[in-house]
Amino acid sequence: MAHKVILDTDPGTDDVIALLLLLASPEVQLEAITVTFGMCRNTDVDHAYNNVLKTYEVVRQHCDAHPEDAHRFDHLNARPQTILSKGAAGPIAGEQALAEYFHGKDGLSNIMETHPEFSFPQPFEHPWLKETDVAAHDVILDVLRREPAKSVTLLAVGPLTNVAKVYAKDPETLARVRRIVIMGGTFDAPGNTTAVAEFNIYADPFAAHQLFSGSSTLPLLVVPLDITSQHTVSFSALILDDPKTLLQTFVSAILARPRRVLAALGYSGDVFEMHDPLAAYMVTMHAAQESDVLLPGFRTTWRDFVIERAGEHTRGMFVVDKRASIEDAGVSRARDGIVAERPTGDVNPGILRVEVLDQSSGVKKFEQHLLRRIVWWSPSL
Incomplete structure (x- = not known):
């Protein structure tokens, strides 16, 4: 039986690659897709929402035109429709931040301008989707309430605003989730939005702090830039000069x-860092697991940190204490004086502690899995 997954997403390019991987994975059943802000300048998340519809329609039309490929998505016809819902249009607090600079004003490299054939008429009904006006955080709660405890994974690959709203409204129901896999943040690697911050956390650090504060009762697993930036795929394996x-x-x-932007920023190698797809890969690989024990090759560690929520240059930063002392990241000697011992337990109150993925089954295995599932036509295969 396929493992049930809720995808919370702000569909830009790497989100769509992650979605395509989930759609091509018979191991998972997408119960719901909840959309949040993040990718493009549209305050009611219409672009992001439409990018989900667009992706589904591309897959459907491809299968109709190429029946020899339909078996890759056949399982979708036997599954209940996936609920599609709009969520947060902005952060819980602070200025709205968007990644339009990277993904384009529609979140998909301005595809409607460069390729008008993808401007599908709206609205339309899709056989694999069930649209709803119910708010995203309530959709997540509805799924978790009706399904057996520990039977649904929540995969969050956008700003954490929707998930934080779930936690604020009904933390007990959210705790019924099997695992909350979060693509976001960076501990030791450089940021991808500022020098020190990853976009999903930067976009709503208040939501991230609120959610991570519940880590003692929630099964959180963070997939940060420290590991996702190591999982790259060559653009030449993904982009065809003459697509058919x-x-x-x-x-x-x-x-x-993204290929042009990365080149302009001076990145070498002509490769795409698979941030959201690695988190989706983590979920699909463990979908058949009856326990929370990780497969061979995967490894996690626990990290202690605080989240900077309002710094001029450090908003969204995971602040890790690297001092050779017993102090934690929240301690300022100028304010707190000398802290000779921790007041309670092993971690000071206010310090966040989460489980973090720090090793996968291997970059090559990930690359081969991704290419075989969603770009099987690549000349490199």
């Missing part, structure tokens, strides 16, 4: 802008 099908054209088109 709608899906090939779609994948090639949505990755065009």
Whole structure:
């Protein structure tokens, strides 16, 4: 039986690659997709929402035009419709931050301008989706209430605003989740939005702090830039110069802008860092597991830190104490004086502690799995 998953997402390019991986994975059943702000300048998240619809429609039309590929998505016809819901249009607090600079004003490399054939008429009904006006955080709660405890994984690959709203409204129901896999943050690696911050945390550090404060009762697993930035795939394996099908054209088109931006920023190697797809890979690989024990090759560690929520240059930073003392990241000697011992337990109150993925089954295995599932036409295969 397929493992049930809720995907909370702000669909830009790497989110869509992660979604395509989930759609091509018979091990999982997408119960719901809840959309949040993040990728583009549209306060009611319409672009992000439409990017989910667009992705589903591309897959459907590809299968209709190429029945020889339909078996890759056949399981979707036997599954209940996935609920699709809009969520937060902005952060819990603070200024709204967007990643339009990277993904384009529509979140998909301005695909509707460069490839008008992807401007599908709206609205339309999709056989694999069930749209709803119920708010995203309530959709998440509805799924968790109706399903057996520990039977649903929540995969969060956008700003954590929707999930924080779930926690604020009904933490007991959220605790019924099997695992909350979060792509976000960075502990020791450079940031991808500022020098020290990853975008999903930067976009709503207040939501991240609120959610991570519940880590003692919630099964959180963070997948940070420290590991995702190691999992790259060559753009030449993803982008075709002469695509032959709608899906090939779609994948090639949505990755065009990130390729140009990364080159302009001076990154070498012509590779795409698979941040959200690695988190989706983690979920699909463990979908058949009856326990929370990780598969061989995967490894986690526990990290202590605080989240900077309002710093001029450090908003969204995971502040890790690297001093050779017993002090924690929240301690300022100028304010607190000499802290000779921790007041309670092993970690000071206010210090966040979460489980963090720090090793996968291998970069090559991940790359092969991703390419075989969603870009099987690649010349490199």
